[in-house]
Amino acid sequence: MSRRSLLRGIALAGGLAAFGGTLTACSSPTGAGGAGGAAGGTLTLALNRSLVSLDNKLNQFDAAVTVQRAVRQALTRIDEKLTPQLVLAEKFELTAPTQWTVKLRDNLAYSDGTPVKIDDVVTALTMYQQVNGSFLASFFPEWPKVVPVDDKTFTLETESPFPTLDYVMANILITPAGANQPQELQDGVGSGPYVVTAANRGTGEYTLKRNPKYWGIAAKIDTIEVRFMPEESSRVVALRSGQVDVIDSVSPDAVKQLAGLSDIKVETVDGTRLNQLFYNFRKPRSHPLANPQVRQALSHAINGPALIDNVLGGVVTAAAGPVPLTLAGAVKTGEYVYDPTKAKQMLDSLGVKNLEVKIIWESGEFANDASVMEAVAQMLGDVGVKATLQQFEPGGDILKWRQGRAGDWDILGNGFPSPTGLASTMMQGMYAGTAAKEATRDTYHGYVYPAITDLVVKAQSEVDRTARDKLLADAQKAIWDTWPCLWAFVPKAVTARRSQVEGIALTPANNYDVLNVRLGA
Secondary structure (H helix, E strand, C coil): CCCECCCCCCCCCCCHHHHCCEEECCCCCCCCCCCCCCCCCEEEEEECCCCCCCCCCCCCCHHHHHHHHHHCECCEEECCCCCEEECCEEEEEEEECCEEEEEECCCCECCCCCECCHHHHHHHHHHHHHCCCCCHHHHCCCCCEEEECCCCEEEEECCCCCCCHHHHHHHCCECCHHHCCCCCCCCCCCCCCEEEEEEECCCCEEEEEECCCCCCCCCCCCEEEEEECCCHHHHHHHHHHCCCCEEECCCHHHHHHHCCCCCEEEEEECCCCEEEEEECCCCCCCCHHHCHHHHHHHHCCCCHHHHHHHHCCCCEEECCCCCCCCCECCCCCCCCCCCHHHHHHHHHHCCCCCCEEEEEEECCCCCCHHHHHHHHHHHHHHCCCEEEEEEECCCCCHHHHHCCCCCCCCEEEEEECCCCCEHHHHHHHHHCCCHHHHHCCCCCCCCCCHHHHHHHHHHHCCCCHHHHHHHHHHHHHHHHHCCCEEEEEEECEEEEEECCEECCCCCCCCCCCHHHCEECC
């Protein structure tokens, strides 16, 4: 069910009642509804990146969430309309400016039959805080404190108002307290509709079976097979031949190959992910890239329209701000303008000559990533900048490089999702760096601007939606002026499936709830 307005009997300062903040349970669990019982069969998914974890503390690429949430669940989830829905929570209600009251459903149990407890929520929040390198941790301007009321009810208490906590908590997957750790979890003990019966982290292959002890309405498919196929051509062939049923992160070239085939359906929605060529903000002040004017000059060297049309197939849009315009609270702040003559003039006027840059990225970060990087290197070369490329394979040490622990680099090809659908969440994760976070390398590539962080944090705690959006707009304009990216774009979320696969409701975050997926005739 969608959000309802806040209880009118509460008179709170700052316009709290104008914001709204109550989630209450529908007649059947959100995401577990649908007519009829289980239909059976096996669904085979082919992922473009290896699934190395069965929780999301570190491994939060879009398609992985589809599998992870089949095993583990959160208090809430974000649906295809980017609104929060209840899952483990029967109620999730804003009852004071700094307090949410949550009630767990009565019949909750894990796949081993043990009940879901409030202590599991406490432990989950602790583990997400302690894990090193988790981008989900960056979504929280502060961590809520869990205060039990009874065996099913608790409050989430914060020092400052956190009016979007019901959105953000959708990313905290709950695990039995005794089995949770501040690291990627490889076992499959969860409250979801499926249990893991076979797992091979090395090959990225998993088998999920319907959970016979699931607390909600039974899943419609008996078995889910997960395969890792890094080469898109292999995924397309496997889909067309019937070896697999669903492929994710489909490139424009593959869409053209699959278009018009009667037994294949392509799902496309506007996405919430920002793909960027992000500068390294850990450079010393003497380095040219520490100057925002140099960063701007290099951006003029990038022929974005040509990349979109010739490399990315015309199914992405150039970013018009520091976050995608599909997100709630996003505003247009500028545009990337291709002007190589201006790029040269600016570099000359700034005294920048013989500049060399190193561009790094991980394979599969976005469609046609290697082709994009090669084209960008050539474009930079056209304005007198020498670019070298270094590509990392999935599962490698890219995280250490991103944190500045493994080696130096200048530009990172990266993607940052917004699983909440909120501009504030992405801004908190990417642009609200602090000196304390940088000391532990938990900022987004060294991006620390205290004035911007203050605006983002203030917006996060503003309960009045109009005032919050104004603060977010001011922050976005300030971020744009720092030129954090060489270039950025927003891809559509695209998945392809065989026609007998029904019930996929693809979200803008490029994942879906497998609970309602079924196999037709």
